[in-house]
Amino acid sequence: MNDASIRSTGTVTRDSESVRAKKPVYWKIVVALVIIALIGISAYALAITPTATILTPFFAAGFVACAGFGWFWMGVDAIPGKRKRSRGLLHGWFIVGVVLFVGIILTYVPVVAPLGYALFPAFVLSLAGKLAWTYGYKSRILYCQRCGTYRWFHPMNGNWYCSKHGHKWYDAESATVTMQSKEE
Numbered sequence: 001m002n003d004a005s006i007r008s009t010g011t012v013t014r015d016s017e018s019v020r021a022k023k024p025v026y027w028k029i030v031v032a033l034v035i036i037a038l039i040g041i042s043a044y045a046l047a048i049t050p051t052a053t054i055l056t057p058f059f060a061a062g063f064v065a066c067a068g069f070g071w072f073w074m075g076v077d078a079i080p081g082k083r084k085r086s087r088g089l090l091h092g093w094f095i096v097g098v099v100l101f102v103g104i105i106l107t108y109v110p111v112v113a114p115l116g117y118a119l120f121p122a123f124v125l126s127l128a129g130k131l132a133w134t135y136g137y138k139s140r141i142l143y144c145q146r147c148g149t150y151r152w153f154h155p156m157n158g159n160w161y162c163s164k165h166g167h168k169w170y171d172a173e174s175a176t177v178t179m180q181s182k183e184e
Contacts, residue, residue, distance in 0.1 A: 023141060024150050031135045038128035045121040053114045062118030069099065070126030077134065077154055080166035099123070142169050 046054070053059055075091050076083065099119065106116030135152070142160065144151045146167040153160040153169050160169035 023143075027141055027152070028136075031131060035128045035132050035136070038124050038131070042121040042125040042128065045124070049117050049121070053117050056114045058112060059114035059118045062115035063122040066099070066103075066119045066122035067126040067129075070123040071130050074127060074130040074134075077139075077163060079154055079156060079161040079163065082161055082166050083156055096123075139163075145170065 073091055073096065100123070103116040103119030106119075107113050109116075134154075139152050139154050140160065141150055142153045143149070144153075144162045144164075144167050147162060147165060152163040154163055155161075161167065162169065
């Protein structure tokens with residue numbers, strides 16, 4: 001390729017001018033800060049909840065149920081052209097509002113009040129867990145050869161795909177082989 005070629009070091013050359021693309025580490029820092037903030041909010045909500053309420057089986061049941069709902073509600077991220085994001089009634093903000101409203105109503109019924117107290121901290125903690133799982137563990141920041149910049153890449157069926165345009169990621173060796181075969 002005469003106008004742009006990619007070396008295994010991540011250096012992009014354009015018209016004999018070398019430009020080193022920097023890996024955006026701050027993306028991971030922002031994700032970590034959001035996760036820490038969500039954990040702090042959940043911890044505060046648990047701290048103001050009476051200890052006797054936390055020790056009841058209703059609280060544990062409500063916490064597990066709402067944490068499962070929060071994890072499910074986050075769904076999967078879209079990969080353009082490959083996978084659609086989670087949609088539908090159960091993945092909308094309306095259903096979250098209904099669940100949290102029901103939680104508020106439940107706090108006024110003494111027998112099931114622990115269920116209501118568990119909903120908000122469990123939901124917020126599950127959001128933090130899903131973000132940590134998706135962006136901290138499963139996804140990677142990789143250089144997209146077709147976009148010419150760093151992007152989040154999500155795994156699907158053993159391959160990694162660009163979150164912006166759905167481009168498949170190739171490592172440096174296979175990218176140079178592919179570019180050489182296209183030139184011939």
